[in-house]
Amino acid sequence: MIEPDKLKEWKSFAAEIRKKLLEAIASKGVGHVGGSLSIADTLAVLYGGVMNIDPQNPNWEDRDYIVISKGHSGPAMYAALALKGYFPMEMLKTLNRNGTMLPSHTDRKKTPGVDMTTGSLGQGISLAAGLAFADKLNGKNRYTYAIVGDGELDEGQVWEAALFIAHRKLNNLILLIDANGKQLDGTTREICCLGEIEKKFEAFGFHAIRVADGNDVEQVADAIGQAKSEQKKPSAVVLHTVKGAGVSHYEAMANCHSCGVSAQELEDACRELDSLRAADNREGR
Amino acid sequence: MQDQAETKKKENIMREAFAEGLMEAMKRNRDVVYLEADLAGALGTGNVFKRYPEQSFNVGIMEANMMGVAAGMSVNGKIPFIHSFGAFASRRIADQLYLSGCYNGANVKVMGSDPGVAAETNGGTHMPLEDMGVLRSFPGLTILDIADTNLMLSAVGKMAETYGMFYVRFPRKGVINYYEEGTKFEFGKGMILREGTDISIIACGLEVQEALKAAGELERKGVSVQVVDMFTVKPIDRDLVIECAEKTGAVVTAENHNRIGGLGSAVAEVLVESCPVPMQRIGSPDVFGEVGDRNFLMKKFGITAGDIVEAALKMVSRKV
Numbered sequence: 001m002i003e004p005d006k007l008k009e010w011k012s013f014a015a016e017i018r019k020k021l022l023e024a025i026a027s028k029g030v031g032h033v034g035g036s037l038s039i040a041d042t043l044a045v046l047y048g049g050v051m052n053i054d055p056q057n058p059n060w061e062d063r064d065y066i067v068i069s070k071g072h073s074g075p076a077m078y079a080a081l082a083l084k085g086y087f088p089m090e091m092l093k094t095l096n097r098n099g100t101m102l103p104s105h106t107d108r109k110k111t112p113g114v115d116m117t118t119g120s121l122g123q124g125i126s127l128a129a130g131l132a133f134a135d136k137l138n139g140k141n142r143y144t145y146a147i148v149g150d151g152e153l154d155e156g157q158v159w160e161a162a163l164f165i166a167h168r169k170l171n172n173l174i175l176l177i178d179a180n181g182k183q184l185d186g187t188t189r190e191i192c193c194l195g196e197i198e199k200k201f202e203a204f205g206f207h208a209i210r211v212a213d214g215n216d217v218e219q220v221a222d223a224i225g226q227a228k229s230e231q232k233k234p235s236a237v238v239l240h241t242v243k244g245a246g247v248s249h250y251e252a253m254a255n256c257h258s259c260g261v262s263a264q265e266l267e268d269a270c271r272e273l274d275s276l277r278a279a280d281n282r283e284g285r
Numbered sequence: 286m287q288d289q290a291e292t293k294k295k296e297n298i299m300r301e302a303f304a305e306g307l308m309e310a311m312k313r314n315r316d317v318v319y320l321e322a323d324l325a326g327a328l329g330t331g332n333v334f335k336r337y338p339e340q341s342f343n344v345g346i347m348e349a350n351m352m353g354v355a356a357g358m359s360v361n362g363k364i365p366f367i368h369s370f371g372a373f374a375s376r377r378i379a380d381q382l383y384l385s386g387c388y389n390g391a392n393v394k395v396m397g398s399d400p401g402v403a404a405e406t407n408g409g410t411h412m413p414l415e416d417m418g419v420l421r422s423f424p425g426l427t428i429l430d431i432a433d434t435n436l437m438l439s440a441v442g443k444m445a446e447t448y449g450m451f452y453v454r455f456p457r458k459g460v461i462n463y464y465e466e467g468t469k470f471e472f473g474k475g476m477i478l479r480e481g482t483d484i485s486i487i488a489c490g491l492e493v494q495e496a497l498k499a500a501g502e503l504e505r506k507g508v509s510v511q512v513v514d515m516f517t518v519k520p521i522d523r524d525l526v527i528e529c530a531e532k533t534g535a536v537v538t539a540e541n542h543n544r545i546g547g548l549g550s551a552v553a554e555v556l557v558e559s560c561p562v563p564m565q566r567i568g569s570p571d572v573f574g575e576v577g578d579r580n581f582l583m584k585k586f587g588i589t590a591g592d593i594v595e596a597a598l599k600m601v602s603r604k605v
Contacts, residue, residue, distance in 0.1 A: 065361075108360070109389075116360065117390075123381060125353075126350045126381075127353050127357035127360070127385055130353060130359070134358040137363070157350055160347035163347070164344055164350055
């Protein structure tokens with residue numbers, strides 16, 4: 001049972017992540033909007049207390065690791081990091097600017113709080129497996145969270161890694177699949193149908209956990225809790241999300257993978273996010 | 286029988302040197318680990334698995350994942366050596382080596398066995414004549430070409446102690462050493478194996494022995510030859526290349542690799558910018574590999590001592 005105050009806090013945090021990532025993208029004019037918005041709630045839960053981290057000491061040796069294998073969702077991670085105080089909020093506006101520390105795809109050598117460099121799809125999951133495997137060998141207790149896109153599941157390397165993770169029983173690795181159902185050129189169903197993602201991971205030896213609404217912080221947190229209680233197998237949390245989640249303009253777009261964010265669109269989005277929060281607060285949600 | 290056993294032992298000295306160097310490194314530092322993509326039998330590293338079971342892992346036939354896992358482990362403090370046949374340790378996983386490895390600032394030692402003609406009966410599919418060409422433009426990657434057991438032993442130990450990405454091409458067997466035991470090496474520094482004044486032969490890997498043979502033959506023809514083992518192909522030892530060109534006024538490079546993209550290209554890049562002298566590259570002529578024994582393939586690709594001699598005489602005659 002998660003405290004109502006915690007849920008409220010996570011919802012607010014998710015809304016703030018959305019606003020900040022859209023602000024960052026708007027300052028450049030264009031960016032990876034859809035997949036950043038779809039994982040905002042998951043990041044709110046992770047950075048909102050589920051992950052063991054110290055924003056004042058990004059390289060704290062006992063911290064939990066996080067790998068955004070779908071590296072193009074960097075803007076969402078940067079927003080969460082800035083809100084947690086890893087770096088000044090103003091830095092968000094340098095997103096994808098010349099010489100920035102916040103590149104389009106997450107880069108551990110550039111950004112405080114980024115544990116792994118990703119961007120070529122399918123590679124982050126292996127990297128996360130390496131982090132978790134080394135911890136197993138060292139007998140170190142910590143979690144590695146890897147956020148993988150559903151479009152990314154097209155990559156063969158994901159399934160090599162899945163075999164490896166299951167064989168090595170890396171239950172200290174929690175896969176979070178952002179199943180927003182869309183990839184760059186269309187829906188995952190049209191382009192190369194993934195079938196039932198949960199069944200595939202189960203067949204590979206994972207404890208698969210379906211999250212019917214992956215944009216609901218409570219369901220996300222519950223699923224991560226279940227994953228943590230799994231002692232024998234690695235877990236794959238399949239988050240059924242909406243690409244562009246939280247902002248009706250992007251949710252309705254056929255393709256918001258990478259798109260423009262104008263000043264007006266930003267203003268509208270922020271207003272929408274604020275009014276939703278206000279409504280939630282009135283209803284005590 | 287005993288002779289046969291002795292020959293077999295000598296045949297396998299390279300892979301034994303790798304295993305020995307690796308086990309020494311593992312003993313010194315428990316964070317040194319070995320990841321194998323199901324070729325331990327081929328590389329003869331069964332003993333490593335037996336003696337260091339907690340540091341050795343066969344990940345299965347998944348080179349891309351192996352590279353990624355190794356890079357992840359290295360970010361978490363481990364020092365992984367990974368192995369596959371050269372073709373699969375380079376071109377097959379080029380993006381993983383580039384991004385999860387080099388770009389990510391990881392610390393993985395990628396061992397690619399049986400470069401070029403060393404692949405012999407595994408044939409063209411397994412015969413990397415392009416690995417250095419593929420990898421040489423990866424920033425931060427050190428590329429070694431090794432065909433001597435003393436150099437191998439030393440390099441494995443040093444790599445374990447040097448943070449960064451390495452790619453090592455080496456034949457599993459059939460080498461004749463060109464270094465004494467205990468020779469000191471430094472990454473990025475070529476080794477002068479023979480001093481001479483008329484021409485320099487800069488070689489690497491299996492071609493070092495050919496270069497030495499060629500130098501002997503040239504000496505008999507009255508040509509004084511300097512022979513350099515440029516075992517670090519990247520970063521190339523610029524100073525030594527220039528020194529050779531200034532001293533001898535002509536250069537021949539020799540490599541068990543496509544003429545395009547490997548040692549010859551690296552030396553040419555230095556010379557054309559800093560000290561242009563007559564130069565010829567000995568290497569395979571931009572063709573695919575094929576099944577064959579080593580001598581057949583070396584003749585076919587034009588990388589024998591005789592080919593080096595011919596090129597050297599031509600370059601000497603071109604000197605002003």
